[in-house]
Amino acid sequence: MPRRTAALLVAIALGSAAAAGCSSAAGPDPAGGSSSGAGAAASVPTPVVSTPVASASTTPAPTDSASTEVPAPASSSPPAPASVSVRGTVTDGLKSPWGLAVLPGGDLLVSERDSARILRVPAKDGGKVVAGTVPGVTSGGEGGLLGLALSPDFATDHRVYAYLSTGSDNRIVRLDLDPSRPSGSQLGAPTVLLSGIPHGPRHNGGRIAFGPDGFLYAGTGDANDRSLAQDRDSLGGKILRLTRDGTPAPGNPFPGSPVWSLGHRNVQGLAWDPQGRLWASEFGQDTWDELNLITPGGNYGWPTVEGTAGREGFTDPVAQWHTADASPSGIAFADGAVWVAALRGTRLWRVPVDGGRAAGAPQEFLRGDHGRLRTVAADGDGSLLLVTDNTDGRGSPRPGDDRILRLDVSAG
Secondary structure, eight states, X not given: OOOOOOOBXXXXXXXXXXXXXXXXXXXXXXXXXXXXXXXXXXXXXXXXXXXXXXXXXXSOOOOOTTOOOOOOOSOOOOOOOOEEEXXXXXXXXXXXXXXXXXXXXXXXXXXXXXXOEEEEEOTTTOOOEEEEEOTTOOOBTTBSEEEEEEOTTHHHHOEEEEEEEOSSOXXXXXXXXXXXXXXXXXXXXXXXXXXXXOOOSSOOOXXXXXXXXXXXXXXXXXXXXXXXXGOTTOSTTEEEEEOTTSSBOTTOSSTTOOEEEEOOSBEEEEEEOTTOOEEEEEOOSSSEEEEEEEOTTOBOOTTTOOSOOOBTTSOOOSEEEEGGGOOEEEEEEETTEEEEEETTTTEEEEXXXXXXXXXXXXXXXXXXXXXXXXXXXXXXXXXXXXXXXXXXXSSOOOTTOSOEEEEEEEOO
């Protein structure tokens, strides 16, 4: 039975929502935000902190012999003061950017969801070079060219991994990148590593990342069919763990399966802390968005529960927000905290952590300054890279959108 993750219940009533995001069942499913200017000081909402009480569940849970109990927070004391400032704009003029990868030497790769292009952004001047257009991508709704990840041996094998939508499924492909070739033809033909991930107009997941163990992790969505999340034979509503060739990684909790965890609605953020713990963000339905600490074989409850439930057999979130305040997409770990890019919430959240628990209430930064925020990533110099997404059809684009911003962050 999976471990019970301590839950920090954050109920934030911050007034009316900005722009639709990918969390509500009513109307279009919002998953994005808007951008401009710099923000420095945090506005710290008053949290409600509770420790869930376990109760019986009829849902069987997979065995996780390696899991350990995580203690609940001792108090709701405020986290250490933190600050965020925008150092500058790395590049602008992007159209519905989604995935981001930092190349050796500091250049960036960024995917555009609807155009299916991968752009290379040179570190020296922030210009844009079209590396190429990925063939076979079908855009529409929340589908298209989504997450990017670099091979752990990119310096020698020059391989880029991408998560994309076709007319019938979502899939993970591998491409070679040769920056010495002319603009537009720097990508090799894609090799399909995994196909058959459920596809729909909404809830396609799409974030991929290599973990410290060298395996590729992928966050998928339930493709608007909530029954898939609890079906172990489906790739929808899961976090997957794969070898570099797309086969189930050794040591996965369900033999012969790529499934690492289940019971997810729509996972779009994956990040590891220095101790190798995996954190994931998840869009809620009507009430709670989640930040989860992921354990192998863990069942995170969707669609039986949303947010903190205290139900035996399910793992509660470490932090949660009302859907109008978050709609969390990309996440990054930096400076002792998980940083969460919020689409509908149009802000950057900081969740300080101590081991596998929240060390205090989440703090918000840049609220409304840059609109919908799709991706946040840690760079090698200690800064954060933040990708806006106001051109995805749900935001209100401003001149120059969309952008990649460089942030300086400090825990005080």
